[in-house]
């Protein structure tokens with residue numbers, strides 16, 4: 074993520090997203106997805122903003138939404154992060170099919186090359202190493218994502234060359 | 241890589257061996273070589289095939305011809321006539337009685353090849369998924385037209401019930417019955433939801449269906465809406481499938497433009513709208529009540545049931561939730577009629593099933609075949625054999641929540657009855673093939689880690705159980721287990737399957753339970769001898785330290 078995007082005023086981002094997607098409770102997950110996509114994470118300050126918009130629109134209908142409702146949704150889904158991540162995020166599939174097709178050796182290599190444990194972000198904020206459950210491309214396992222790029226049939230030998238593509 | 245065309249199975253129980261099965265086996269190898277067929281035909285042994293008095297028995301797949309008793313002298317004829325020229329040799333066939341239950345199904349399958357049969361994937365990869373004209377050219381929208389103009393909603397439901405279609409989302413609930421429940425429940429509006437959250441590890445059939453043939457889902461949901469008198473539908477697509485989302489979004493817009501969706505469809509009074517919705521990453525959101533919570537903008541935690549979604553679904557209204565593959569079967573059923581559909585598959589499990597083949601085989605990917613094919617066929621014919629000629633150790637069927645099937649049960653036909661008959665679940669249709677280098681403790685650990693991560697935390701047996709089982713199996717894999725762990729794992733598994741709130745907790749320990757049943761000695765080796773027989777577990781260093 075570019076640093077400029079992060080300086081964007083959170084309140085105006087929330088307004089823009091909610092103008093587009095609607096200010097109803099059932100739009101909460103698309104709204105959170107959009108904020109997460111724009112900033113790379115969901116800042117805590119976004120939640121009260123979202124609540125204000127929903128309440129303003131739905132007060133007359135008696136819909137009650139608290140910040141905690143929004144936090145409970147934001148903290149539940151794996152594609153959301155509540156903290157800023159590295160510039161590049163690796164999501165390694167750790168489910169059984171990829172594991173059987175040779176995933177363990179690839180993950181060991183990734184950890185060694187990056188010097189990171191699962192869930193960690195490097196000190197220079199270049200990399201975050203995350204694991205994920207099956208992402209539905211198991212016929213080319215083992216697989217991992219770097220940001221939105223998918224790599225399949227990965228071998229330990231190919232790991233350094235893949236990582237080298239990212240600045 | 242070999243392309244296997246046929247398989248020869250020679251019975252190798254004690255009685256068969258005493259009557260020369262070993263010589264018959266070798267004669268087959270020689271004759272097949274003689275005819276230059278070694279690259280296309282495999283020869284293997286099976287355990288007892290039943291057939292007393294007819295031993296040794298020889299079964300030729302995929303034709304399901306059973307010969308017996310076979311002598312070395314008969315082998316030349318069978319190879320020349322059957323395997324080389326393709327004609328079954330009637331004079332040498334065994335009397336078809338007393339077959340062991342594992343191969344009893346063959347009687348119904350004689351002479352029928354288990355070829356791929358495409359109903360669900362009929363158009364995928366053939367048509368341009370962005371073009372409604374292509375879809376229409378390939379019989380698209382005939383079913384909806386027929387339903388709206390020639391059938392009443394009750395007749396549509398009756399046709400679906402008659403087809404025998406069972407839900408492909410894992411539970412196998414009869415689709416027609418589900419629709420009739422919702423149709424009969426008072427209350428409005430009613431909703432149709434397509435469950436495209438597909439997150440069972442090893443499953444990606446729904447993604448391929450949507451990416452390859454999005455209009456079929458739109459058409460099927462509209463038919464469902466007509467049948468149950470709903471005017472709105474939702475497609476919940478998992479967040480990790482951006483392409484599928486785009487294709488559906490586009491298909492909805494196209495269908496609306498052409499009057500196949502929206503107001504006054506086909507010029508009738510019927511109106512139906514579809515909204516796509518992207519998930520945000522959670523296995524549990526595939527469970528239908530968690531999916532509904534998530535659609536309402538909440539944490540995706542399953543509700544207590546009953547009431548089921550058929551009476552209390554989205555926004556508390558009667559709701560049909562159907563899997564993508566279930567819906568994709570629908571247009572062909574309405575178009576061609578229930579009787580046409582019933583002819584495919586087995587009487588109790590009708591139609592085709594889409595399977596994903598994964599793991600240590602030469603071909604991994606998707607196939608669609610009639611209900612009731614066997615794992616042996618899947619591996620040797622569709623999977624093109626084991627990778628690097630390794631031996632088969634086990635298959636996990638139905639995804640991570642599915643059963644572990646040892647090689648000795650690979651002749652079980654896969655259908656909705658297989659679980660009751662042989663403890664083999666069909667589940668999502670994912671088939672993870674594992675060779676002799678697989679360690680069952682390591683496999684159990686990976687599977688339990690998945691459930692520990694994906695448990696939503698709502699109910700206690702699942703929340704604590706998935707964590708404890710993962711901890712125990714991890715200790716065993718490090719050589720720090722104890723024999724008491726067997727009892728403990730058994731107790732935890734039972735408690736989870738009996739009192740968890742939803743299917744996640746109820747099935748999380750299925751694989752572990754099967755591993756303890758079929759591979760207990762291998763687990764014991766880790767505990768007692770501090771040895772991982774396949775050398776996979778990180779046991780050596782640790783045992784040395786201790």
Ligand SMILES: Cc1cc2nc3c(=O)[nH]c(=O)nc-3n(C[C@H](O)[C@H](O)[C@H](O)COP(=O)(O)O)c2cc1C
Pocket residue numbers: 406407408409410411412413415435436437438439440523524525526527528529561562563564566567742743744
């Ligand atoms: C933990 C869990 C995960 C599930 N995941 C899915 C899924 O990804 N896709 C699906 O169609 N059904 C899934 N189901 C089954 C659904 O609850 C529901 O039975 C199904 O969508 C009904 O559709 P059908 O009748 O067409 O099979 C899951 C169930 C459980 C308990």
Ligand code: FES
Pocket residue numbers: 166167168169170171172206207208209210211214216441442443
């Ligand atoms: S198991 Fe890794 S993508 Fe499915």
